[in-house]
Amino acid sequence: MFEYAPAPESRDIVDIKPSYGLFIDGEFADAEHSFKTVNPATEEVLAEVSEAGAADVDRAVAAARRAYDMVWSKMAGGERAKYLFRIARLIQERSRELAVLESIDNGKPIRESRDVDLPLVAAHFFYYAGWADKLEYAVADPRPLGVAGQVIPWNFPLLMLAWKIAPALACGNTVVLKPAETTPLTALAFADICRQADLPPGVVNIITGAGQTGRALVEHDGVDKVAFTGSTDVGRQIARSVAGTPKRLTLELGGKAANVVFDDAPLDQAVEGIVNGIFFNQGHVCCAGSRLLVQESIAEELLDRLKTRMATLRVGDPLDKNTDIGAINSAAQLNKIRMLSDIGEQEGATRWSPPCELPDRGFWFAPTLFTDVAQSHRIAQDEIFGPVLSVLTFRTPQEAVEKANNTPYGLSAGVWTDKGSRILWMAQRLRAGVVWANTFNKFDPASPFGGYKESGFGREGGRHGLEAYLR
Ligand code: NAP
Ligand code: MG
DSSP states (O other), X not given: OOOOOOOBOOSTTOOOOSEEOEEETTEEEOXXXXXXXXXXXXXEEEEEEEEOOHHHHHHHHHHHHHHIIIIITTSOHHHHHHXXXXXXXXXHHTXXXXXXXXXXXXXXXXXXXXXXXXXXXXXXXXXXXXXXXXXXXXXXXXXXXXXXXXXOOSSSHHHHHHHHHHHHHHTTOEEEEEOOTTOOHHHHHHHHHHXXXXXXXXXXXXXXXXXXXHHHHHTOTTOSEEEEESOHHHHHHHHHHHTTSSOEEEEEOOOOOEEEEOTTSOHHHHHHHHHHHHHGGGGOOTTOOOEEEEEGGGHHHHHHHHHHHHTTOOBSOTTXXXXXXXXXXXXXXXXXXXXXXXXXXXXXOEEEOOOOOOOSSSOOOOOEEEESOOTTSHHHHSOOOSSEEEEEEESSHHHHHHHHHOSSEESEEEEEOSOHHHHHHHHHHOOOSEEEESOOSOOOTTSOBOOEETTEEOOBSTTHHHHTTBO
């Protein structure tokens, strides 16, 4: 191995303030309590952020209601579109700043925030801006729902915000959104973009805080629609609290995707797809290809090539443009990954990581591969949400389908084969909302995304994504 010279992206473009208020009714205002957000790559405290209490949630929902009744639901779709296009263009103009801020607050490599997250965020706003005056082509007699309470996780902070806010606004709803506790900064930068775009006050409200704030929001009587992305456990609690109320609900939850490689697959491409499937964004991806199912006859060769490729992955400074794997988002998430990996060893699986030096400070986990994995192992069943791949083998396509579907989740899957007929055969049998063929982790705003079983219900993206925000 040879050494690269570091190529760090400058963080001068970002102006992080010492403290941030809540964004309610077009104004930033401090709450009574606050919490700290940290750079997970250095453990440096970045800023003090307001924690919304019950009274703040009341104010935010009331502001969203006023904006809905008086302005946004009355506005012609073509006018709403102008605001969304303006927001999309401002995101593009400020994309370098937003990408650097995302990498600092979340720990993801700048290469990904710059080349994946930000282009998709802008694309999502452009896409739904285009729908705002064409809703009658999506559903008959389109009418908005009212105030949407939206709660999102930390793995794609700005992208999950875009998935939630763009379709809601396009359909004429107003929103109160709570970002995750560990990654509030890009949502607050987005609030600034709403002001820059002259979006009427109250149409978008951003309330920062932890789980309690999210709970107060989804349980609030003034909310007509709850949209949640996060863990299956919290999703279950929310489903319970919303049951029996008139609120509409969509849940985008966890996953444990199978990436299935047949013996006729192009192996080097498959290796790239496997690496992208599980090591992209440190494996903090709901649709990550965390279970590799490889046909027995090629398992040895594929694993040799995969290990060779894994040894070239560069773990370290998220702002370095050479970095492939950045920091784990929090100490708590690192502990969870360590705990599940230790259980993997205790249950008898074989653990392997390439030699790799990890920085002293911050939260890090080397890319990890488990072989000799049984379907009953926790590492084959539980969502690890980290850079950890479990490998299983199969002999026949039927066995591949059975193993792939043997999970409580049903979000995504990958199929690698030379035969088009086999791709279709597999896609018909895999219980997954998205099936990628000879690729993985590809996203497009026009394509609906969502799960089956314990991965949730409802779709985000595409024409289907509008239905979640229309009566
Ligand atoms: P999480 O713990 O469920 O948190 C998600 C969000 O809910 C956070 O903003 C969290 O606040 C908040 N929250 C926590 N408890 C709550 C409660 N009782 N009521 C309302 N809100 C509450 O999930 P996470 O660990 O952050 O995110 C990882 C999970 O998200 C994984 O399971 C992943 O698969 C899933 N995910 C799914 C998709 C998809 O599209 N299906 C996409 C991305 C991620 P705090 O974090 O501030 O405490
Ligand atoms: Mg942070």
